[in-house]
Amino acid sequence: MNSDTDKKVFSKTYYLAAGECNPQGEMPLTLLMTRIIEVATFHANSWGAGYARLIQDNQVWVLSRVTIEMNAYPKVNTDYTLTTWIEDYNRHFSQRNMRLDDADGNPLGYIRTIWMVIDMSTRASVDISQLGYISGNVSDLSCPIEPMSRLRPIEEGHAVDYTFGYMDCDFNRHVNTVRYLSHLMNLFDMDCYDHYFIKRMEISFIKETRYGETAQFVIDDTNAMDSRMSITVDGDDHVRARFLWQQR
DSSP states (O other), X not given: OOOSSOTTEXXXXXXXXXXXXXXXXXXXXXXXXXXXXXXXXXXHHHTTOSHXXXXXXXXXXXXXXXXXXXXXXXXXXXXXXXXXEEEEEOSSOEEEEEEEEETTSOEEEEEEEEEEEEXXXXXXXXXXXXXXXXXXXXXXXXXXXXXXXXXOOOSSOEEEEEEOOXXXXXXXXXXXXXXXXXXXXXXXXXXXXXXXXXXXXXXXXXXXXXXXXXXXXXXXXXSTTEEEEEEEETTEEEEEEEEEEEEO
């Protein structure tokens, strides 16, 4: 729950049910991405700066970049807590960090996210320095993981085509963040996940993808422990991502 005396930091505890787990009996990365978005939304709502407020000005928060680094993932039938805070911001982006703790309060991993506000009509970014609540809610809580590396275009790799359908899209009528990640994870087989887990994930959302568009999921896996991927439409990268693997 959120502290009454410190609204700079927000925490929410969840229970990991069996129906939410991956085949390895752990929290899947896609569920973690869902929770990241939820907790960020809850925190913004607590300031009166969430969707309900921004949509009055025809604006919405959009997730731009995510870096997740995990030592382990929550196990089935256990509680876990996500804690979030704002580290910094400028005219264009807000940097929100998170920590994922197990039921005993031990950190399992950390998350760095970058958010922007866009105008729903023009799809252009909005100057968030005008949102005065941010300056008063920046926290000095530390986040020990490195920021995202520079994700470059893939020069050589193999590709899989996919046409985005109805269930890939959200209320903004573009492809959902979690669906991008789900499709990227499906590029790897069960045996891979049985022997390795994603230690660090970096993903950058560059351009919106819409219903009916066919994308090429391009992967460079020449380094088996450092997979580079892109989601490309008509030659333009819409998403770039990186998975760093660790043996179980």
